[in-house]
Amino acid sequence: MKVPLTWLKDYVDLSDLDIETLAKVMTMVGLEVGEIRLVGLPLPPGELHEFKYTGLSWPADKFIVARVDEVMPHPNADRLVLCRLNDGQEEIVVLTGAPNLYDYKGKGPLEQPLKVAYAREGSTLYDGHEPGHQLTTLKRMKIRGVESFSMICSEKELGISEAHEGVIILDDDAPTGMPLVDYMGDAVLDVDTLPNMVRDASVIGMAREIAAALGKTLQMPDATLEMKGPQLEGRAKIEIIDPELNSRFMLGLIEGAAQKPSPYWVRRRLNLSGMRPINALVDATNYVMLELGEPLHAFDYDILVNRAGGKVPTIITRTAKAGEKLTTLDGVEYELDPEMELVTDSAGALSLAGIMGGEESEINENTVNVLLEGASWNFINIRKTVSRLKINSEAAYRFSRGIHPALADLGVRLCLKRMREWAGGEIAEGLMDNYPNPPEDPVVELSATWVNDSLGTEIPAREIAGILECLEFECRVDGDLITVKTPPHRLDVHDGLIGRADLLEEVSRIYGYDKIPSRPLNQPLPPQRISQGMALEETVRDLLVNLGLQELIAYRMTSPEREARRFPPEYDGAWEEYLEIQNPITVERRVMRRSILATLLETLEYNYTFSPRLAVFEIGPVFHPVQGQQLPDEKMMLSIGMTGLREKPSWKNDAPEVLDFYDLKGVIEGLLAGLHVEGICYQAAQHPSLHPGKTAQVCIGGKVVGVMGELHPLVKANYELGDAPVYVAEFDLVKLLESARILFDVEPVPSYPPVFEDLAVVVDEAVTAADIEEVIRQGGGEYLAKVQMFDIFRGPQVGEGKKSLAFSLTYIAPDRTLTDKEVLKLRNKIVHLLGEKLNAELRS
Amino acid sequence: MADKAAELAKLEQIQAEALKVLADVAEEDALEAWRVAFLGRSSPVMAVFSSMKTMDQALRPVMGQAANKVRQALEAALAEKQDILKDEALVKALQTEQLDVTMPGRPVERGRLHPLTQVLRQITRIFGDMGFQVYRSPEVETDDYNFTYLNMPPYHPARDMWDTFYTKTDGVLLRTHTSPGQIRVMRERSPEPIRVILPGATMRYEQLSARSEIEFAQVEVLVVGEKVTFAELKGTLEDFARRLFGEEARTRLRPSHFPFTEPSAEMDVGCFVCGGKGCPVCKETGWLEILGCGMVHPVVLEYGGYDPAKYSGFAAGMGIDRSTLMRYRIDDIRHFRNNDIRFLRQF
Structure with missing residues (x-):
């Protein structure tokens, strides 16, 4: 809510504070000030400001309240006038084109001189004819033969509003010669109202908080009414159908009011608060809503009588009937649900209760008699209506957060008083008040010890009570115990334990968070738990980063079409059920992802032109709906993707090799070694996304934990990717981590020298490296410490359908140096076994 | 001879x-x-x-x-x-034998953690030093855990604070904050004292722009015990802020409102971009809002299985994306999940 400083000053003495200090005080009690717009006032002193200031200052020697004594025609232009103006020091003739002065043109000296805002030569102000807020400085110039160097200002030029059609006509009592900033200089504080502080969506509400924080007194406006009109009783009736939805309904009547604008100061305040002034009657309702936080509604009384067929109108509050319709004052027709609360009369709906008035019965340009409604509505019902009709208003904003019914009375009184002051007329004797459901203002017992134990403070009971009393709570102190009664202007305080917490917030807020000490945590350390999975997840991240991979974090939201790209076209896979989002921001992100591979491929696609080498991984959940289970399974997955060159080209190696299957496998081997996984086995496998001949499943202890391979060429064609093949792997992270070993045996470092030997064998193509290694290990027994394949050869030398694989073997004994004879014996055994089991021949 | x-x-x-x-x-x-x-x-x-x-x-x-x-x-x-x-x-x-030492070195590709992981690890380490352990809870949640148990019954005005993605499964939504984890950890641990942080992805219905994301990472802090004080909340979070932002970092707590804490506060840290003089990053205020916090609301304790007459606690929540954005003056929050390699390589 935007609140003008001068308005706040009506209720609390702020003469000893500059705006900056005030804004800080407000922020520190929970009225967060976002921006401060200067409307005349100078920037507060000091270099450093904690708020953003915008707007215009009016230096006291430049901007003056002046008096226009006569409006004369311009000799050479019909649309310009010359004003004989007195600024308190001298008489000047000022040229202006303001249409609202044409009426006074050529009428000689004015009987009632006009008070205006006058800017002297050299003033800097906003250009009234340029869009936005462009600064301009007044210079001496000739306009159509008449010299001009100063200006009578419009609201736009002074930064009050966007209005630039006419100049401001101030109220008649404005003192000529007074610096304008002293007369009406202001600053508008933009305050972010917290959801539980709707009581402060009002000038008085904010003033109350400020007064409490500063230890000052809140001055409430005088609401004494002079009721000289005939009795209201008997000229209207109120009927409340459901007191749960409408706890109070009040009416007041003013008759014989005039159609005229509000005084200038009222219009200025409304403008500064972001409300458009309409006329004195409407302005009065808006003014009181902003002032007190109680939205009011004004009906044209004559229209109601008319609708009642000339009889006494009965106001009935009830929920809508099926199919009932209402056109609100903004001209929109709504079809209503039977749950929506309405204000009606015998002829039908008048307004959406607490939200917006109907078009028919609102105040119009002929209204002279006003029936004023002050009521209280169930905030949940209002919220439901607002969200269903997607309608909003200042009234709905307040009523949907809970307004205390006690405010209705003060609101009606203040509004009638102002209508009479600003529009004239007489207030009918007596108010009508139907109050079937007054809330019980909670009484909470608070112990000072508990307050201090909760805050870590030592505030005496009396001081705690004092703080609450500043906010108008009624307190009774009995030793440590404070009995606190909630004031009848707020609904946010509960009773019991919740009420206690509510009051703790009030005490700490006003006491000042900055005065509460800071202490280290002084609580027993909870039982420490091992969360192995999460710790290991971080180990996986570290291992993959050490292996040169970049971590990714991808969006969880995707679409089934996006995910389907990971399959070849016309792939006939199982139908996959997605967790669907009801209100997606785009169809592209309307489900939660099922596959971590799909997002990985999208990332490779996005990046492949940016880097010659891509090696990336992601750890994250996928979401699988499960029958009979409310929440989906969130499975933690790991994806790895590699494509492009093995290293970046450089002068050392200008044509690096392209990454292949075994680069990916090397990464996976490194990862599994780092997790000290045992019993790993890679088996040729099939996967719809992968090349049928270049795919392996990774098994640990016989269980499949993941799959790796080259992207199927048909899948690759679904993405815009480079020429290089793409290698991906996908792991079920939970299964993978189940096999990780935290503890493992370290083998002794050998103290006897190893014996190295190479062995090249020729085998059929179908025999795998793993087959050969297994046989070698069988033959080598305990002294064979290491077997490593280091070469592969195919060619006429080894024959068609055959290949030669070379292995380097390391023999070692823990207790002695192996002799040549021993090694030869082992070698012979291996060769024999290879021949026997794999039909392998030694290659010479 | x-x-x-x-x-x-x-x-x-x-x-x-x-x-x-x-x-x-x-x-x-x-x-x-x-x-x-x-x-x-x-x-x-x-x-x-x-x-x-x-x-x-x-x-x-x-x-x-x-x-x-x-x-x-x-x-x-x-x-x-x-x-x-x-x-x-x-x-x-x-x-x-003289080399041209200005010639470039042989390229070695360094692996990197995602910037959000890097920052999350710093945060986890700092809280870990203070005895906090990590607790993880689901990203897809029920309406009850995300709102009702956090003291926001249906139609509660505070629900407006979060723009929510609902799913087509009745009562199931994408969590708008990490706070539902508070209830889960309390229900699991009651009546033990609690000292945990809850990191994770959260989702909010926003229009994607340089400043707003639909998915982002948060960390929740939760302490529950007997006689946990506001002073301890202040001390713990100030220590945390100093360790994350530097010994000189100024902080302030200012009243705020969250339905699941009372009293509630926002913690601001002196703007590390301009040093408090005012700049576009801190919107000319010299302060950056880094986390929301407060004393756990009695209703929340009750839903979590702790008797609010006996137990109290504090909680805090912060967005990792936003604070990372500010620290490195990143121009666009969408970089984090677009995974542009040219962005990621800078960390």
Whole structure:
């Protein structure tokens, strides 16, 4: 809510504070000030400001309240006038084109001189004819033969509003010669109202908080009414159908009011608060809503009588009937649900209760008699209506957060008083008040010890009570115990334990968070738990980063079409059920992802032109709906993707090799070694996304934990990717981590020298490296410490359908140096076994 | 015995000549030639040894001794010369072998953690030092956990604070904050004291722009125990902020509202971009809002299985994306999940 400083000053003495200090005080009690717009006032002193200031200052020697004594025609232009103006020091003739002065043109000296805002030569102000807020400085110039160097200002030029059609006509009592900033200089504080502080969506509400924080007194406006009109009783009736939805309904009547604008100061305040002034009657309702936080509604009384067929109108509050319709004052027709609360009369709906008035019965340009409604509505019902009709208003904003019914009375009184002051007329004797459901203002017992134990403070009971009393709570102190009664202007305080917490917030807020000490945590350390999975997840991240991979974090939201790209076209896979989002921001992100591979491929696609080498991984959940289970399974997955060159080209190696299957496998081997996984086995496998001949499943202890391979060429064609093949792997992270070993045996470092030997064998193509290694290990027994394949050869030398694989073997004994004879014996055994089991021949 | 004298003189002469030649030797090759000439099998000195057999019996010891002396002298001289040449060669090599050290190094691709992981790890470490353990809870949640148990029954005005993605499954939504994890950890641990952080992804219905994301990472902090105070909340979070943002970091707590805490606060840290002078990052205020916090609301404790008459606690929640954005002055929040390699490589 935007609140003008001068308005706040009506209720609390702020003469000893500059705006900056005030804004800080407000922020520190929970009225967060976002921006401060200067409307005349100078920037507060000091270099450093904690708020953003915008707007215009009016230096006291430049901007003056002046008096226009006569409006004369311009000799050479019909649309310009010359004003004989007195600024308190001298008489000047000022040229202006303001249409609202044409009426006074050529009428000689004015009987009632006009008070205006006058800017002297050299003033800097906003250009009234340029869009936005462009600064301009007044210079001496000739306009159509008449010299001009100063200006009578419009609201736009002074930064009050966007209005630039006419100049401001101030109220008649404005003192000529007074610096304008002293007369009406202001600053508008933009305050972010917290959801539980709707009581402060009002000038008085904010003033109350400020007064409490500063230890000052809140001055409430005088609401004494002079009721000289005939009795209201008997000229209207109120009927409340459901007191749960409408706890109070009040009416007041003013008759014989005039159609005229509000005084200038009222219009200025409304403008500064972001409300458009309409006329004195409407302005009065808006003014009181902003002032007190109680939205009011004004009906044209004559229209109601008319609708009642000339009889006494009965106001009935009830929920809508099926199919009932209402056109609100903004001209929109709504079809209503039977749950929506309405204000009606015998002829039908008048307004959406607490939200917006109907078009028919609102105040119009002929209204002279006003029936004023002050009521209280169930905030949940209002919220439901607002969200269903997607309608909003200042009234709905307040009523949907809970307004205390006690405010209705003060609101009606203040509004009638102002209508009479600003529009004239007489207030009918007596108010009508139907109050079937007054809330019980909670009484909470608070112990000072508990307050201090909760805050870590030592505030005496009396001081705690004092703080609450500043906010108008009624307190009774009995030793440590404070009995606190909630004031009848707020609904946010509960009773019991919740009420206690509510009051703790009030005490700490006003006491000042900055005065509460800071202490280290002084609580027993909870039982420490091992969360192995999460710790290991971080180990996986570290291992993959050490292996040169970049971590990714991808969006969880995707679409089934996006995910389907990971399959070849016309792939006939199982139908996959997605967790669907009801209100997606785009169809592209309307489900939660099922596959971590799909997002990985999208990332490779996005990046492949940016880097010659891509090696990336992601750890994250996928979401699988499960029958009979409310929440989906969130499975933690790991994806790895590699494509492009093995290293970046450089002068050392200008044509690096392209990454292949075994680069990916090397990464996976490194990862599994780092997790000290045992019993790993890679088996040729099939996967719809992968090349049928270049795919392996990774098994640990016989269980499949993941799959790796080259992207199927048909899948690759679904993405815009480079020429290089793409290698991906996908792991079920939970299964993978189940096999990780935290503890493992370290083998002794050998103290006897190893014996190295190479062995090249020729085998059929179908025999795998793993087959050969297994046989070698069988033959080598305990002294064979290491077997490593280091070469592969195919060619006429080894024959068609055959290949030669070379292995380097390391023999070692823990207790002695192996002799040549021993090694030869082992070698012979291996060769024999290879021949026997794999039909392998030694290659010479 | 003239023979003997002559032979000895000859040896002396050989030595003198050899040493004279050696003095002029300046290269390895020449030195090798010298060695062959004067110490080789057919060199004069060696010839003396090979002629021993035919030599007069009486001459043998004398000649043998003399020849040995010459050989030793020549060998010593050779060794000395070798050292000199080696030293000279090294000096020469050191003078001539010069790299262009400005040429680029051989590229080694460094792996990297995602920036959000890096920041989350810093945060986890700081809280870990204070005895906080990590607790993880689901990203897809029920309406109850996300709202109702956090003191926001249906139609509660505070629900407006979060723009929510609902799913087509009744009562199931994408969590708008990590706070539902508070209830989960409380229900699991009650009545033990609690000291945990809950990191994770959260989702909010927003229009994607440079400043707003639909998915982002948060960390929740939760302490529950007997007589946990606001002063401890303040102390813990101030310590945290100093460790994350630096010893000089100023902080302030300012009243705020969250349905699940009361009293509630926002913690601001002095803007680390402008040092508090005011800049676009801090919207000219000198302060950056880094986290929301407060004392756990009695309703929340109750839903979590802790008697609010006996237990109290504090909670805090912060967005990791936003604070990372501010720290590195990143121009667009969408970079984090677009995974542009040119962005990620800068961390």
